[in-house]
Amino acid sequence: MRILKANYIIIGGGISGLSIAYNLAKLGMDKIFLIEKSYLGSGSTGKCGRGIRQQFTTREHIVLMRGSVKLWETLSEELGKNIYFRQGGYLWLLRNEKEIELFRKYVKFQNSLNVPSKIISVEEAKEIVPQLNEKVFLAASYCPTDGTASPFDVVEAYAEAALKLGVKIYKFTEVYGIIVERGEVQGVETSIGRIKSNIVVNAAGYGAKKLAETAGIKLPLENYRHHIMVTEPLKQFLKPMIVYGSLYFNQDIHGNIIGGIDLNEKPTNILMPRIDFLSKFAKNILKVMPILGGINVLRQWTGFYVVTPDHHPILGNVDEVNGLYLATGYSGHGFMMGPIVGKVIAELIVYGKSSISIDNLNLRRFREGKLIYEKAVIG
Amino acid sequence: MDEKIVCICEDVTYEDIVKAIREGYTDIESLKRHLKIGMGPCQGRICLPIVVRIMAKMLGKNIDEIGYPTQRPPIYPIPLKILVEGDEDSES
Numbered sequence: 001m002r003i004l005k006a007n008y009i010i011i012g013g014g015i016s017g018l019s020i021a022y023n024l025a026k027l028g029m030d031k032i033f034l035i036e037k038s039y040l041g042s043g044s045t046g047k048c049g050r051g052i053r054q055q056f057t058t059r060e061h062i063v064l065m066r067g068s069v070k071l072w073e074t075l076s077e078e079l080g081k082n083i084y085f086r087q088g089g090y091l092w093l094l095r096n097e098k099e100i101e102l103f104r105k106y107v108k109f110q111n112s113l114n115v116p117s118k119i120i121s122v123e124e125a126k127e128i129v130p131q132l133n134e135k136v137f138l139a140a141s142y143c144p145t146d147g148t149a150s151p152f153d154v155v156e157a158y159a160e161a162a163l164k165l166g167v168k169i170y171k172f173t174e175v176y177g178i179i180v181e182r183g184e185v186q187g188v189e190t191s192i193g194r195i196k197s198n199i200v201v202n203a204a205g206y207g208a209k210k211l212a213e214t215a216g217i218k219l220p221l222e223n224y225r226h227h228i229m230v231t232e233p234l235k236q237f238l239k240p241m242i243v244y245g246s247l248y249f250n251q252d253i254h255g256n257i258i259g260g261i262d263l264n265e266k267p268t269n270i271l272m273p274r275i276d277f278l279s280k281f282a283k284n285i286l287k288v289m290p291i292l293g294g295i296n297v298l299r300q301w302t303g304f305y306v307v308t309p310d311h312h313p314i315l316g317n318v319d320e321v322n323g324l325y326l327a328t329g330y331s332g333h334g335f336m337m338g339p340i341v342g343k344v345i346a347e348l349i350v351y352g353k354s355s356i357s358i359d360n361l362n363l364r365r366f367r368e369g370k371l372i373y374e375k376a377v378i379g
Numbered sequence: 380m381d382e383k384i385v386c387i388c389e390d391v392t393y394e395d396i397v398k399a400i401r402e403g404y405t406d407i408e409s410l411k412r413h414l415k416i417g418m419g420p421c422q423g424r425i426c427l428p429i430v431v432r433i434m435a436k437m438l439g440k441n442i443d444e445i446g447y448p449t450q451r452p453p454i455y456p457i458p459l460k461i462l463v464e465g466d467e468d469s470e471s
Contacts, residue, residue, distance in 0.1 A: 038408075039406050039408045039409045040409065041412070042408065046412065152412040152413070156413065171406075172406070231459070232420055232456060233419075254415070273451070273452055275452065275453075278453070278457075278462045279462050279463065279464070281462075282459040282460070282462035282463045283463045285459065286459055286460065286463060292459055293458065293459055293460035294458050294459075294460065295458060295459055296420070296456035296457060296458055296459075297453065297456060297457050297458075297459060297462065298418075298419075298420060298422060298456055299422060299451035299452065299453070300451060300452055300453075301449075301451050
């Protein structure tokens with residue numbers, strides 16, 4: 001059997017894995033192999049709702065996302081391909097006094113970390129989006145520098161840029177297990193044979209938990225199926241992402257409305273869509289924007305939120321296994337974090353520390369009982 | 380005009396498809412996302428059988444090996460206001 005040898009193996013060809021591979025190459029590293037069991041972007045990245053926001057409620061999330069938005073702003077130029085990043089903002093409609101009070105606190109905290117969010121009136125919200133139904137909300141939380149980007153184009157852009165820097169991408173190649181001897185990573189066992197490497201990054205999204213088990217590591221992850229739909233394309237009219245309870249929707253560069261709503265499902269590993277999602281989604285979006293009643297739904301699909309107990313990602317090294325790194329468990333926020341995750345994980349691997357600290361997001365927080373709680377999870 | 384339109388929803392030509400396959404988009408799911416074929420109102424009913432045949436021919440595979448992208452409901456476009464009627468619980 002042939003044995004390949006790499007310096008770095010990244011498992012998972014979603015935005016996380018691609019961004020990590022690209023950033024390692026950008027720091028001058030070589031022999032970087034990215035392994036993806038299907039096509040690139042086939043997991044949660046390609047199924048996601050496109051949103052990129054800084055309106056979070058914890059320091060860890062806000063600082064990471066502020067850093068990520070900085071990178072998103074110039075990502076098209078950096079990667080040499082338009083990824084259609086648009087800062088149309090996130091407009092979070094607040095339905096009652098209790099929500100307004102909560103979001104006033106969030107905004108204050110966000111402002112203290114230099115995120116320009118603010119509470120605005122119904123009239124101000126309607127200036128941004130005249131089609132909103134003023135009867136269903138009392139105020140809104142708005143951050144103009146939040147936005148959206150095109151997942152497929154981001155995947156292609158990272159892949160092309162990584163290939164140019166010498167990264168080897170193995171598509172349709174499955175990793176069966178991570179090989180560990182005496183607490184040190186030795187490589188991976190794959191469908192094309194064994195690949196040796198002293199550094200392995202598990203960025204395998206909904207497959208990360210099973211993969212980690214092969215290295216003897218238990219990850220506190222559950223896969224939650226989330227439903228999403230797209231309408232026929234319309235003339236551009238909607239700049240921000242609209243959030244209303246667990247409903248969210250935005251307009252993509254093609255003009256299609258893309259959005260979802262939570263069905264409060266239990267964890268599952270089956271990606272089967274449900275027709276009652278469309279009914280619930282339709283009822284809620286028409287409450288918020290009745291003018292869309294005649295618009296056709298083209299299709300619905302599902303994707304996984306890979307969720308941790310505190311809704312924060314697991315980033316960084318694994319104390320028990322030298323050379324093993326984790327970048328997973330984004331709890332629905334993996335796409336928006338992609339650019340910054342790639343940067344900090346690459347820095348951590350190469351320099352031993354990252355420009356933004358991710359110590360609080362290490363796997364060891366679960367062992368030490370130092371969980372971080374994020375309240376603003378949507379969709 | 381010599382252009383042969385394959386995907387009438389997204390205006391994708393035969394030449395676009397050949398170029399993308401040569402660039403390395405050699406599986407149907409990646410090609411679909413790269414060119415947005417089969418993602419318009421027809422949901423691929425018109426273009427995808429042709430695309431699969433072009434891929435099979437260029438890659439020297441048979442049609443079954445190329446496969447078909449995941450089919451997503453609904454089969455035909457449905458207006459949002461019609462869908463509302465199926466809902467029993469409006470809580471968001």
